[in-house]
Amino acid sequence: MKYSDYPVEEIIRRARLGRRAIYPLILKYGRFSIHGLNIFTENKRFHDLDDIILVPPQFTPRRLKKAIELATREPVFFDVNTKSMIGGFEVDLPIVQSSMGSQDDWNRVAVYAAIACAKAGIICGIGENVSSTWGYDKRKKADQPCFMERALAFLENSKCGGLVIQQNEEEAFDELWNKIYSDKRFDRYIQDGRIGFEIKAGQGAKPGLGGEKIVDRNQALALKQKYYIYPDPEKIESSYYERHSSPDIFTEEILEYRIRKLKNDYPRVKVWVKTGPFRDLEKVFEICSKAGADCLVIDGKEGGTGMSPTVALKDLGLPLIACFIIIRKARQKGFNLPVVVSGRLYNGSHLVKALALGANGIAMGRPFLLSAYAYRFSSFVISKELYKNPFIGFLIDHFFRPNKSSVNFVENFIESVRIEAQMLTSALGKYDLNELAKEDLATLNENLARALGVNYIYEPIS
Amino acid sequence: MYSKVEQQFKFPEPKDYADDIFKIVSNPLMQKIYKIYDLVSSYIREFLNKEGFQEYKAVIIGPVTDPGIRGAKQVSIDYYGREYKIMSSAILYKQLLSIANKSAGGSGKIYFFADNIRLEPLETASTDRHLAEFIQVDLEIFGADHHEAMNVAERLLSYVIERVKSREELKEIWNYFEPYRLSRGLKSRKSLKEFNPPFKRYTHKEAVDFLADYLSSHKEILDEMKKLFGYKPKELSYSSEIPWEYEWLMSYLHSEPFFIHDYPRGSRGFYDREYPDKLGLLMDFDLLYPEGYGEAASGAAREYELSKVVQRMKETGEKLEKYAWYLDFLKKYSAPTAGFGIGLERLVRYICGLPSIYLSIPTPKIPGVYSP
Structure with a gap:
């Protein structure tokens, strides 16, 4: 395909497109845009969770304990408790739907995903720009749900979990958080402690x-x-x-006082901080702990892609695995602040590994987007190639609009992650996700083993 | 005596205004309250003019307004294609006019009878002292610090009380509402006593200590607070604002007005100046009424150095462009000022001993209640 190993095509693309060439080609896969697809197969130069495996023990005293607790039968994987607390919210499964914002294709299905999150008892995030782009409680465009629809879709269908809402600088113009805090429709949920406000201090693929x-x-x-x-x-x-x-703009002082001010102004909501893969992440950890944030969400560079320039995807920020090393250091210093991590995580094994490495939960973005559009991929509809045909694609878009089946697809996705996590945890001889620890892991790489404080597979495990 | 009045007149509930507002506002007792409101306004003007203050017409709309209000929503309007805000406080304009007045050879002492709109959180509907639409007398003093502003505040309050306390209307109002005061967490009222400045001044830390001390020996008060406010009292903290429930408690336990000053940074807006030599503490204050009526006034020495204002704005997540005119003004003309705003309806409520603030004006807007 390529002319040579010299980037001829890239340079020609720059010459033809100028500033537009700095963004990756958006793949209209299944006729909706999804970002950050091939970046890592082309440029992977770092470790990730695939360099870690799970190492079950022969001797499982906790399985015996569980059997005694159950009394009448042997424990199996579905006995693994997945309930937990994250950032002030009770959850059925320690998963967060990332605070994805106003992007057109996502916003169109976000309501269905929110219902699925509610039914699964997980936490649902609403990213920035939704209210300013699509309206607060009235639609600005007929086929795009507004902020209120997304928020209530979650709240009205949920029994646990929480709704975490971002407000960026531009939305501070509109006083989004103040609007929510004084809105009758949210009052009940605010009283019940089901709402969080998330300060956005960074994002995975484009920190800074x-x-x-x-x-x-x-x-x-x-x-x-x-x-x-x-x-x-x-x-x-x-x-x-x-x-x-x-x-x-953040300095250590600004972050600290922004958290304090938020706690002061909105005493009934949880305060979350979302950050990216910065080199001074340990300091962020420290400040969030000190100022009393309820949760810190860390995007590794593999996550939070959005519409990022190609060079940012490739060269900006630490990979998620390096963020785990920083989390470890912070934990060693005694900071117990709940942490949620994200960045190309999408299965039960990722969840188990992240928890064992000291996170309290994982956040996922693209899996929710893809699952919500899964209805477009059923085999009888049409092949992938035909989808790319502009005319046929248009017809399919027209006749197969986002619909309630998306709720089932997102629920299915979450269920698959949950079952996997339960199976793996039970294999490790544990019956509660909260019991996962470093002993359950081993890495394929010696340096990584040392940095994470995890066993190296080629050395005897004690 | 009040039982006689009670037979003729039913004390209006918030929702009654929508049913028959004329019946309420034409009632002689209610008209007596509105008369006191009128008198109080004129006594305030009298006092401020004597002290050399100049009144300016209040600003109603602008590209930006005060952001430092606890969880209250601002109101936007479409102003020829641009988004403008209805003032939630005139604070940015006070600084402008105080400095401008001084630089033109005036006293630098200025005030507004400022109309403010704040769509307060719904929980404030139960505090009996929040209205979505209200007037505050907002004043600013060139070259002053927060202690000088406190001096003016205590003189102002004492002056108004002295002038109004022997008005005949008051006795009838006090008597009528006497049976309703207790259930609203207010002390009995038979007369208004004369105030003698200086009022007691607690630092924020001392106030939190005072409350924590009191709570440790009076645990039952928490249940009472829950009953009074309809929700579980929030947590008391050295690093944030004193919650309304505790302001009530502190107020209830005092028989004279008092100040709480030196609030922790992070509890107030960017315009409250941080002590240059006591980092983390603000040169600001609240004036509280006694007998359970809570906050009267709020004020501060202003943060006037551009670099500090920018830093503090970022702490509240503000976008600098929004404040362009104000930041440009600070960059070119900034100077130290201090001031405060005293809520007119709250002052009338205190003087009249009203169970709730909405009774102080004919067309109250109670958070979340639809009324004319």
């Missing part, structure tokens, strides 16, 4: 950068007051505008 999005001219004109738009839609007519948001 703000949000990027492509918008049309009408949107560009409407958003001009709150965002940086290029080119200026009032001066230049174009079919395509870049909408940039600023990355926000």
